[in-house]
Amino acid sequence: MEREIHNIVILTGAGISAESGVATFRGPDGLWEGHRVEDVATPEAFERDPVLVQKFYDERRAKLKTVHPNPAHQALAKLDAAWGGDLLLVTQNVDDLHDRAGSKRLLHMHGELNSAWCLNCDARSGVSHPLSHHPACPHCKQPALRPDIVWFGEMPYQMERIELALAQCDLFVSIGTSGAVYPAAGFVQSARHYGAQTLEMNLDPSEGSLYFHESRMGKAGELVPVWVEEMLK
Numbered sequence: 762m763e764r765e766i767h768n769i770v771i772l773t774g775a776g777i778s779a780e781s782g783v784a785t786f787r788g789p790d791g792l793w794e795g796h797r798v799e800d801v802a803t804p805e806a807f808e809r810d811p812v813l814v815q816k817f818y819d820e821r822r823a824k825l826k827t828v829h830p831n832p833a834h835q836a837l838a839k840l841d842a843a844w845g846g847d848l849l850l851v852t853q854n855v856d857d858l859h860d861r862a863g864s865k866r867l868l869h870m871h872g873e874l875n876s877a878w879c880l881n882c883d884a885r886s887g888v889s890h891p892l893s894h895h896p897a898c899p900h901c902k903q904p905a906l907r908p909d910i911v912w913f914g915e916m917p918y919q920m921e922r923i924e925l926a927l928a929q930c931d932l933f934v935s936i937g938t939s940g941a942v943y944p945a946a947g948f949v950q951s952a953r954h955y956g957a958q959t960l961e962m963n964l965d966p967s968e969g970s971l972y973f974h975e976s977r978m979g980k981a982g983e984l985v986p987v988w989v990e991e992m993l994k
């Protein structure tokens with residue numbers, strides 16, 4: 762017997778931004794924008810070659826200006842505005858496409874390209890210059906800014922808030938993620954543990970497909986607007 766759906770948690774990954782022209786992580790060649798993930802998305806990589814890492818994020822941040830939210834982002838923003846129950850959109854993506862589409866109840870668990878983190882004073886700030894140019898932190902004026910991105914081996918943001926939402930949700934929806942990266946890949950198991958219904962929408966079966974009550978295969982830009990209309994009926 763399916764219980765009434767009041768509280769929803771949605772997890773998105775790179776696949777929701779693919780139709781906007783943003784590269785996903787696990788392309789056919791295993792390279793990501795020409796780099797191996799461990800060469801650019803770890804604290805060790807930043808320690809070893811800060812300029813390479815800063816430039817990698819500067820390039821991705823600059824690309825954000827050339828891409829736009831797609832119908833999947835827009836449909837989730839429409840659901841966010843109309844849904845009377847609890848709704849939390851947890852994105853693994855560091856792009857700003859959910860923000861620009863208008864989602865409000867949104868959380869970037871792996872950080873954001875448009876945010877910088879000062880290693881001197883710990884403050885976060887918007888990025889107005891490429892970080893590879895060593896701009897001064899707007900708060901402490903030190904040139905100690907790193908990308909405000911959660912790298913491999915670092916703790917994702919707001920995990921307590923996410924775990925609470927998973928414990929209270931009636932429906933968990935995963936969109937455009939390969940289910941390869943933890944702890945995000947484990948959220949479906951937590952949701953099921955608490956009795957939620959689970960739905961996956963993805964181009965291909967993810968590593969966690971077996972944990973989902975329902976899987977819809979296809980492009981997010983097509984599947985998500987249909988699903989949102991079902992929810993708002």
Ligand code: BV8
Nearest residue numbers: 774775776785786787853913914937938939942943964981
């Ligand atoms: C943590 C920011 C512990 C970077 C990211 C050994 C050493 C160290 C750690 C580990 C280890 N072994 C395991 C771990 C844990 C590790 C992990 O899970 N590794 C994996 C690789 C095995 N996890 C971590 O390190 C995490 N931290 O564990 O901390 C800890 C504990 C206590 C105290 C301190 C620390 C941190 C993980 C976060 C890493 N940062 N992003 C950046 O963006 O530059 S993760 C990165 O992968 C992105 O955020 C991305 O979102 C995420 C997952 O990838 P996806 O989003 O799923 O993208 P992908 O390309 O894989 O898949 C796209 C999917 O979309 C595909 O399925 C495709 O079919 C589909 N698709 C494509 N087109 C479409 C589509 N679907 C629909 N429509 C379409 N059009």
